[in-house]
Amino acid sequence: MRVTFSLFHALAVLNWLLATESLIYFSLAVLQALEDGLKRADADPSVKAVTICGENGKFSAGADIRGFSSPNKQGLGLGPIVSLIERSEKPVVAAIEGIALGGGLEVTLGCHYRIAHVQARMGLPEVTIGLLPGAEGTQRLPRLIGVPAALDIITTGRHISASEALKLGLVDEVVEENTVEAAIRLANRLIGQPLGHRRLSLKPVPKLPNMEAFLTEALVKVKKRAQGCLAPELCFQAIKAATEQPFADGVRKERELFNILLTSGQAKALQYAFFAERAVEKWTTPSGASWKTASPQPIRKAAVIGLGTMGRGIVTSLVKAKIPVVALEQDLEYLNTGRKAVMLLLEREAMKMEQGGQTLDFNNPARLQFAVDFDVLRDVDLVIEAVFENMALKKEIFNKLSRICKPEAFLCTNTSALNIDEIASVTSRPQQVIGTHFFSPAHVMRLLEIIYGRHTSPTTIATAMQLAKVMKKVGVVVGNCFGFVGNRMMFPYVQQAVFLLEEGSRPEDVDQVLEDFGFKIGPFRMSDLAGLDVGWRSRKDQGLTGPTLAPGTSARQRHGYRYSPLPDLLCEKGRFGQKTGKGWYQYEKAGGRTAKPDPWIHSFLSEYRDTHQIKTRFIDQEEILERCLFTLINEGFDILAEGIASGPEHLDVVYINGYGWPKHRGGPMFYASTVGLPNILAKLQKYSEIHPDVPQLRPSAFLKKLVAMGNPPLNDWMSYLHRQSNKL
Numbered sequence: 001m002r003v004t005f006s007l008f009h010a011l012a013v014l015n016w017l018l019a020t021e022s023l024i025y026f027s028l029a030v031l032q033a034l035e036d037g038l039k040r041a042d043a044d045p046s047v048k049a050v051t052i053c054g055e056n057g058k059f060s061a062g063a064d065i066r067g068f069s070s071p072n073k074q075g076l077g078l079g080p081i082v083s084l085i086e087r088s089e090k091p092v093v094a095a096i097e098g099i100a101l102g103g104g105l106e107v108t109l110g111c112h113y114r115i116a117h118v119q120a121r122m123g124l125p126e127v128t129i130g131l132l133p134g135a136e137g138t139q140r141l142p143r144l145i146g147v148p149a150a151l152d153i154i155t156t157g158r159h160i161s162a163s164e165a166l167k168l169g170l171v172d173e174v175v176e177e178n179t180v181e182a183a184i185r186l187a188n189r190l191i192g193q194p195l196g197h198r199r200l201s202l203k204p205v206p207k208l209p210n211m212e213a214f215l216t217e218a219l220v221k222v223k224k225r226a227q228g229c230l231a232p233e234l235c236f237q238a239i240k241a242a243t244e245q246p247f248a249d250g251v252r253k254e255r256e257l258f259n260i261l262l263t264s265g266q267a268k269a270l271q272y273a274f275f276a277e278r279a280v281e282k283w284t285t286p287s288g289a290s291w292k293t294a295s296p297q298p299i300r301k302a303a304v305i306g307l308g309t310m311g312r313g314i315v316t317s318l319v320k321a322k323i324p325v326v327a328l329e330q331d332l333e334y335l336n337t338g339r340k341a342v343m344l345l346l347e348r349e350a351m352k353m354e355q356g357g358q359t360l361d362f363n364n365p366a367r368l369q370f371a372v373d374f375d376v377l378r379d380v381d382l383v384i385e386a387v388f389e390n391m392a393l394k395k396e397i398f399n400k401l402s403r404i405c406k407p408e409a410f411l412c413t414n415t416s417a418l419n420i421d422e423i424a425s426v427t428s429r430p431q432q433v434i435g436t437h438f439f440s441p442a443h444v445m446r447l448l449e450i451i452y453g454r455h456t457s458p459t460t461i462a463t464a465m466q467l468a469k470v471m472k473k474v475g476v477v478v479g480n481c482f483g484f485v486g487n488r489m490m491f492p493y494v495q496q497a498v499f500l501l502e503e504g505s506r507p508e509d510v511d512q513v514l515e516d517f518g519f520k521i522g523p524f525r526m527s528d529l530a531g532l533d534v535g536w537r538s539r540k541d542q543g544l545t546g547p548t549l550a551p552g553t554s555a556r557q558r559h560g561y562r563y564s565p566l567p568d569l570l571c572e573k574g575r576f577g578q579k580t581g582k583g584w585y586q587y588e589k590a591g592g593r594t595a596k597p598d599p600w601i602h603s604f605l606s607e608y609r610d611t612h613q614i615k616t617r618f619i620d621q622e623e624i625l626e627r628c629l630f631t632l633i634n635e636g637f638d639i640l641a642e643g644i645a646s647g648p649e650h651l652d653v654v655y656i657n658g659y660g661w662p663k664h665r666g667g668p669m670f671y672a673s674t675v676g677l678p679n680i681l682a683k684l685q686k687y688s689e690i691h692p693d694v695p696q697l698r699p700s701a702f703l704k705k706l707v708a709m710g711n712p713p714l715n716d717w718m719s720y721l722h723r724q725s726n727k728l
């Protein structure tokens with residue numbers, strides 16, 4: 001770490017370099033050096049003006065996020081330094097290059113002028129890590145750019161471009177050449193000029209004709225978007241304070257709210273999620289393959305087979321990532337339907353991108369081609385198969401691909417559960433076969449589950465990870481098992497939800513509890529959205545229901561374990577969910593989206609319980625939450641023990657980005673660590689004793705081992721996997 005201070009054309013140029021070569025975040029030492037530099041500049045009569053810049057073309061990514069969970073909370077010292085900058089009698093100009101985020105941007109708000117490079121990005125992303133801009137940023141930004149724009153930037157944490165910053169008045173100038181030199185030139189011109197009007201703390205917050213009404217409406221929107229996350233609302237409260245109180249009082253309020261957030265638990269969860277997302281980029285497999293040694297191959301052209309819901313979204317993602325793509329369907333009729341749907345998606349995406357000043361070129365055959373003939377796949381570097389979830393069909397396609405595609409081409413399957421090794425077995429290149437499991441809608445959802453098979457090469461994994469990155473998705477590398485990570489953990493969760501209906505709950509009761517917990521939608525609304533027929537088909541394929549079910553099989557048992565036929569019964573009645581207008585809920589029409597509790601379901605459940613002599617009982621929220629979440633978590637421990645995922649962060653990133661798990665709760669495994677593993681174990685033991693015929697409630701051996709080992713912190717869990725425990 002280094003801080004330099006040099007005299008340059010009668011100017012002090014303060015710059016800070018961070019902990020790593022490539023930048024970026026500041027620590028106590030950097031703050032101290034900044035303060036010392038400012039004081040020296042102030043005291044030195046030969047210094048007439050000051051420019052603050054970063055190094056290596058980057059201004060600052062703000063505070064070191066890890067510092068917030070250390071006992072010595074370093075961020076707290078930044079506010080007074082920003083004030084010190086602002087009070088300087090010598091003009092201070094910020095030269096913003098690369099990024100200026102969080103505390104970095106707050107430093108520039110203390111400066112009297114701000115110049116940005118045309119490619120710079122700015123923002124106050126504290127809300128995304130559960131905090132608020134606590135170095136007086138919530139008080140200065142509204143004074144500079146007005147309340148509506150400040151609210152938007154602070155409560156969303158979004159990054160803005162230099163051109164947007166200029167429009168908003170956040171920066172004074174945008175330059176294409178050397179930003180530091182431009183800042184020095186400006187600082188030179190400012191020597192001797194009055195600065196009072198440039199000190200933001202002395203300025204009033206620009207008035208709105210209807211401030212009160214505006215704030216009332218804004219709060220409703222902020223709360224709705226927040227879905228239980230505390231930070232956006234407290235950001236709002238801090239900005240509101242700026243509109244009502246003098247600067248110094250506003251700063252006091254900001255500090256008070258900051259401390260609430262810092263100790264709320266949500267900040268810790270969100271900061272964990274920030275690092276978890278980065279940790280999964282550094283993938284490894286049990287055989288020793290790793291991101292360190294594997295190199296991705298370039299993907300210059302890709303193909304997607306199947307233009308159903310998933311295929312359409314995948315094509316859209318590839319086009320947005322500027323990868324030329326061929327979209328293939330089985331016949332012209334399907335192709336034309338698929339083509340229309342893809343074009344509609346792309347038009348919508350293009351419109352959204354235009355609003356952000358970007359363009360999307362998709363009407364060019366070199367970028368997007370539609371075909372029915374497999375021969376067009378001869379020159380592609382990678383194929384993603386996204387056909388119907390049927391092993392025989394997938395094998396037929398992979399066999400064909402293996403014969404037609406060039407030998408170096410990678411073959412990916414978008415299966416959500418099927419065996420990658422079995423699919424790869426029909427090809428002559430199993431080392432280049434991999435699962436790329438997208439989530440619906442594929443052009444929106446960030447998760448890409450990347451599943452390696454027994455023969456998948458490290459290069460293939462690295463290439464799939466690189467593809468995820470280019471598509472702006474989060475790739476998570478996992479092993480091959482039924483349902484992989486996400487769906488395997490989802491299965492016991494949904495199963496418990498259905499068992500709860502058998503015992504006395506209603507779909508809306510269960511959904512409400514899980515939505516209050518923070519899920520975007522509960523399990524029954526989710527099933528209705530996805531289509532109940534999907535699971536029904538899979539259960540028929542597995543022989544759990546339908547014509548292949550052995551005669552005389554008990555209605556509520558399969559292979560000696562508890563089974564609920566409720567979803568099958570609904571499907572037999574044509575209730576497939578939203579698509580048929582009826583499922584666990586009723587909808588205004590087929591394809592309708594507004595779920596209404598359905599009295600038919602209530603009486604159907606009651607008749608079902610009578611038929612099977614189940615005594616209806618009241619089930620409280622605690623039991624609903626525990627049975628659904630703890631079985632999901634329990635499965636997570638088995639997944640870790642089997643080496644299907646290399647750490648709990650992987651499971652958490654999957655759940656946050658693919659299954660609507662509330663990010664401010666850090667993911668299921670992080671949540672388990674906050675509840676305490678002994679508590680989870682005790683509850684699973686209790687429910688398992690009550691329901692001995694449900695194996696998913698039996699505590700995982702790995703969970704038991706961790707408890708026996710003294711409930712170690714989540715970061716240490718994996719190190720206990722192969723350790724002996726004499727307490728078990």
Ligand SMILES: CC/C=C\C/C=C/C(=O)SCCNC(=O)CCNC(=O)[C@H](O)C(C)(C)COP(=O)(O)OP(=O)(O)OC[C@H]1O[C@@H](n2cnc3c(N)ncnc32)[C@H](O)[C@@H]1OP(=O)(O)O
Nearest residue numbers: 025061062063064065075076078101102103125134135278
């Ligand atoms: C009262 C106190 C008040 C105020 C004090 C100030 C508060 C703050 O400033 S809070 C911090 C606000 N800043 C952020 O939230 C920025 C977080 N970082 C990012 O968004 C991104 O990292 C980036 C846009 C800056 C760069 O993105 P990219 O180029 O994709 O790189 P990575 O995300 O992979 O990051 C590289 C590397 O750096 C680590 N890192 C980045 N920022 C921080 C940070 N602020 N603190 C600690 N570590 C940071 C990141 O984890 C990566 O590390 P690894 O390579 O080990 O994975």
